[in-house]
Amino acid sequence: MADDCIFCKIVAGELPSETVQEDEHTVAFMDLNPWTRGHALVVPRRHSRNLYEVDDADLGYAGVAAKRLALRMRDRLGCDGVNLLGCCEPAAWQTVFHTHVHVIPRYDDDPLQLPVRPRQAEQDELARVAAELRES
Numbered sequence: 001m002a003d004d005c006i007f008c009k010i011v012a013g014e015l016p017s018e019t020v021q022e023d024e025h026t027v028a029f030m031d032l033n034p035w036t037r038g039h040a041l042v043v044p045r046r047h048s049r050n051l052y053e054v055d056d057a058d059l060g061y062a063g064v065a066a067k068r069l070a071l072r073m074r075d076r077l078g079c080d081g082v083n084l085l086g087c088c089e090p091a092a093w094q095t096v097f098h099t100h101v102h103v104i105p106r107y108d109d110d111p112l113q114l115p116v117r118p119r120q121a122e123q124d125e126l127a128r129v130a131a132e133l134r135e136s
């Protein structure tokens with residue numbers, strides 16, 4: 001448990017939460033500031049800062065837990081889809097530094113919009129960035 005980590009405190013039962021799912025490795029609870037009805041967070045019990053640092057097995061457990069929760073959102077809330085969102089570092093909107101996956105039920109008539117308008121890339125730029133990223 002990390003000092004001053006609010007999600008560690010939720011996992012430990014030291015801070016209140018609306019917990020909806022638990023297993024040996026993960027806990028899921030309602031997000032206090034939901035983007036849509038039912039927005040929840042899945043967190044590994046073991047503390048890590050984010051995707052850069054999370055233990056591989058914990059990442060897998062969180063993914064499986066997110067799937068289980070997404071299926072229950074579909075069945076119980078009647079959502080029409082689900083977004084999974086992970087934020088890693090402030091540049092990517094992370095505000096709580098304990099690894100978590102947002103599980104966001106989506107409804108055909110909800111007001112969420114994509115925050116970007118993707119445009120088709122130039123082929124040579126795609127090739128350049130792919131060369132930088134490719135495992136050698």
Ligand code: AMP
Nearest residue numbers: 006017030031032033087093094095096
């Ligand atoms: P992120 O910006 O990806 O780091 O997401 C952190 C999320 O945690 C935000 O959506 C907050 O609304 C949510 N949050 C912060 N504190 C709490 C809390 N005590 N209980 C539930 N959700 C929280």
Ligand code: ZN
Nearest residue numbers: 005008047098
């Ligand atoms: Zn923590």
